[in-house]
Each structure stands twice: as C-alpha cells, then as structure tokens.
Amino acid sequence: MPRGRPLQLSANIAYYKDGQYTVCEGPVMSSIKVECVINEKSAIGEGPVWEEKDGTLLYVDIAGRRVSRWNPETKQTQSMTTEKLVGAVVPRSSGGYVMAEGTRFAAVDWGKKTSTTIAHVDSDKPNNRFNDGKVDPAGRFFAGTMAMEVRPAVLEREQGSLYSLHSDHTVVKHFDQVDISNGLDWSPDHRIFYYIDSLSYKVEAFDYDIQTGSICNRRKVYGLEKDEGIPDGMCIDTQGKLWVACYSGGRVVRIDPQTGTRMQTVKLPVDKTTSCCFGGKEYSDLYVTSAYQGMDQASLAKQPQAGCIFRITGLGVKGIPPNAFAG
Numbered sequence: 001m002p003r004g005r006p007l008q009l010s011a012n013i014a015y016y017k018d019g020q021y022t023v024c025e026g027p028v029m030s031s032i033k034v035e036c037v038i039n040e041k042s043a044i045g046e047g048p049v050w051e052e053k054d055g056t057l058l059y060v061d062i063a064g065r066r067v068s069r070w071n072p073e074t075k076q077t078q079s080m081t082t083e084k085l086v087g088a089v090v091p092r093s094s095g096g097y098v099m100a101e102g103t104r105f106a107a108v109d110w111g112k113k114t115s116t117t118i119a120h121v122d123s124d125k126p127n128n129r130f131n132d133g134k135v136d137p138a139g140r141f142f143a144g145t146m147a148m149e150v151r152p153a154v155l156e157r158e159q160g161s162l163y164s165l166h167s168d169h170t171v172v173k174h175f176d177q178v179d180i181s182n183g184l185d186w187s188p189d190h191r192i193f194y195y196i197d198s199l200s201y202k203v204e205a206f207d208y209d210i211q212t213g214s215i216c217n218r219r220k221v222y223g224l225e226k227d228e229g230i231p232d233g234m235c236i237d238t239q240g241k242l243w244v245a246c247y248s249g250g251r252v253v254r255i256d257p258q259t260g261t262r263m264q265t266v267k268l269p270v271d272k273t274t275s276c277c278f279g280g281k282e283y284s285d286l287y288v289t290s291a292y293q294g295m296d297q298a299s300l301a302k303q304p305q306a307g308c309i310f311r312i313t314g315l316g317v318k319g320i321p322p323n324a325f326a327g
C-alpha cells in the first residue's frame, strides 16, 4: 500500500499517514454534490416520494397545507391545497394518492385536486394531527400522529399514536404515547420496521411481520448526538442503512442499524432538514426536504434556502422504490 493512497473499506475511506490509517467519515473520494432543486419554499417541506413512472417528486408542505409534485424535466410544480395540516402523501395502486391529513386518511384525486375521507383516527384528540407516513412493502399505509405544535418541537407530550391503514380500509393502532411521530421505513428483507419518535432523540427498530403488518420487540438502534439535532424523516438504502434527516442539525446522517453507529454525515446549507428519499435514475440521488417555519428574520437572512428541496448526488448508494397503498 503506497503512502497517501486511500484504502477502500466497506463504508469509509482510510488514509495511510504517519504510520497509521486514519478513517474519515464517509466516502470522501466520491464527489458528493448538494444542490437546491426546488426553489419554491415550504413552511415545513416533508414526506418526499419519488414517482418512477413520471420521474417526479411528490411531497407535502405540512403547515402550508399543500401536496405538491415537481417535475425535474420541466422544473414545474403542480400543487393542491388541503384543508388541514397534511403530514404525508403516498401513491395509490388504483390511481391517485392517499394522504394523512388532519386526523383522517383521505383518497386524493390528483386530476380533480379533490379528496374523500377513508378513515378517521384520534377522534378523542381534537388537538392532534397526522405527521409522517409511508407505505409498507405489502401496501399498508403507516402514519403517526402528534399534538399540534405551539412552536417547532414544543407541544403536549405523548399525545400521538402510530397507525396503519390496510387495503380493506381498516385502521390498526400499533402503539400510543408518541411525542412526534416521524420517520419510518422497512429493512430490505421486510423483517424489521424502523421508527423515529423525534423527541426520544433515537432511531428504534421492531420485528416486522409482513404477512400481518404487526410489529413487536421494540429496541433502540441509534441515539443521536447533541450536534445532530432532532431526528425527523428517514429512508433506507439497498444496503439496509438508514438515512436520517436531522431537524435543527442541517444534515442527513447514514446509520448502520446493525452496529448502532453513524457511517456518514452530509451537511446541507439549511438547519431545518426534515426528511429524505431516494429518487432519480436507479434511485441514486437523495432528495432532502427542509422547513423555514419557526426561524426568525436573522436566521432566515443567513439561510435564504430554508424551505427549499435539495438533491444530493454522488453518494454511491441506491434507494429502494417506494410502495403504493394497496387499497
């Protein structure tokens, strides 16, 4: 091994210097690029989903009460306003979308820009709303709730629950006592469900039964460090590693859930990074949403791109195509 030549390890690069290998965080030899691709700002951009058939990015602006779809070719965004705060939107196999809005699951007719209720949750909690959601590999739409925020991350604690909407339109409640129900995804072999309750400052895992959609054996897989901020949305890559957007951390981190360690950090030019998904050609680009809500004038002046959506290229990893709601 000649001096100064990098040694490729599984996830990191080691440099040989002064008689020892220094392991840097992340594949520093690849050219990672972060660019703002959607200039149209969201108060709380969230829930990005890549739609392969159209090559478009679907996402929500939670507080802006908007579902949007952006076409990278035309650079055009189409939007639909929602009545209540909208936590997540997902593709539906029978066409259109399903959204988790207010405290209801609703079908969206994208052509007409209208919605119809499928089911209600948390009817005993008028101050609750849906937050993040995603479809499991069998077509069930998982989404969780939280109390309305007084300001970012300030709210009545333990009011939320995690639900799933099944193809027959029944709703299952998995657990309650959630502060801010947030990022979620499934392992590539469908045997593990990963979940974030933001104010726990950790990523958790459950055993997953893909046949029934039930979860058990809750455990911690990663605890966030102080400077990483609040864990928010997340997605998994084909290697089973988790990409977590860190709210007030201005970064996405790649976590190895098997070892509970951080493998990589990618910083962004905004603090309030909220969620991420893979998209683009072969799902090799990471799209990252952000928020401007809750920022004062001074920080907005310092971060003019707050609320924009970013694309990270050159990561050298690939994502898994999103699932569509089966009902």
Ligand SMILES: O=C(O)[C@H](O)[C@@H](O)[C@H](O)[C@H](O)CO
Residues within 6 Å of the ligand: 044, 046, 062, 131, 132, 149, 151, 152, 153, 154, 180, 181, 182, 198, 230, 232, 233, 247, 274
């Ligand atoms: O983006 C979301 O998931 C929530 O709706 C936001 O409100 C933030 O996550 C929260 O404020 C940070 O904890």
Ligand SMILES: [Zn+2]
Residues within 6 Å of the ligand: 046, 131, 132, 182, 183, 232, 233, 274, 275
């Ligand atoms: Zn979120």
